[in-house]
Amino acid sequence: MEAFERPTFETSAARTVYQYVERHGTAARHRARTATELDSETFDEALEHLLSKGYLKDDGGTLALALDVGSVETHQNDGISYVIRPAQPDDFEGLVEAIRDVSAESTYVVAESVAEQLLYEDAVTRHNTVQSRVFFVATVDDEVVGWCHLDLPQLDKLRETAQLTVGVVEDHRDHGIGSQLMERGMEWARANGYRKLYNSVPAVSENALSFLEAHGWHTEGIRRNHYTVGDEEVDEVMMAYTFD
Incomplete structure (x- = not known):
């Protein structure tokens, strides 16, 4: 399916x-x-x-x-070998830990909400008449070190757009893992007829914004003082990628 x-x-x-x-x-x-x-x-x-x-x-x-979301891919870069594949139920704990690790250090609020939703629902993949949720994970020696998440609404008026989040734990950055995860998620979305991806990032997350821009994403809008990070009010930068 x-x-x-x-x-x-x-x-x-x-x-x-x-x-x-x-x-x-x-x-x-x-x-x-x-x-x-x-x-x-x-x-x-x-x-x-x-x-x-x-x-x-x-x-x-x-x-x-029995969702068909693609194959297992092995990559090597800078002497590091890693696998990118669809997430499985056994990845649950490692996936939550990786998302929490990234969201805690970089105020990645959307990713933090994904982790909380995973914990609440206690399931990696969802697919029903309202929404679908797909994860790709990157693993090193069978340990989850990164993820790409696609939230796929099933409502007809929203079925051509999807929310994408991506992240890699700090110890495994700078090896191209994040870029490969991003490309895997974007390629899947394009192949399955989606015309637009979106993500929202606090304005203080400069590395995340630079990463998205480097992969062709653009700023679609800004909501002033949307987040409260510590005692500070922070703008939300709404990023988007539109397929040609």
Whole structure:
């Protein structure tokens, strides 16, 4: 299933099973059957339908969303080898830690809110009739050191725009990881029909603003005194990238 494809359901049982797995990220098959309170035959029919449509996948009895967001890529730069790939449920703790690490030091408010949303929902990927959420991660020796996040509204009037955040923990910067993550997210958005990406950054985050500008982003607007950082009122710089 593609992340931009809005899921549809032929039966209420299929909707119930999908919603349970989607809200929990992953779910043991027997736990999903118990939690949805469906009888065995109805549950099995609903699950088989979801598997056949490519909405869910069953990995040895563990159910998860079957989103197709790309392949695994290996990169090398300055003697550093790192992998960029779609995030998996097992990346949850490392992903939250990386986002919090970056947002704490650079007042990356939007990224901080993404981390809080992850913790609240306790799931890496979301895909329902309202919104989708996709993450790409960069790993070094299987440790998450950076991310690119795309928030994808499913409402028709918003489905051609997406919010993008990107960040790399301090110890792994200056090796091109952030640029590769940015390019991966932007290429995915372009390939899937999005016409515009946006991000919002406090005006005091000069490095973040310079990074976005270096990748072709432009300032779309400024909201005065939008953030409170410490005791200081700080402007919000609204950045955007529009595909040709």
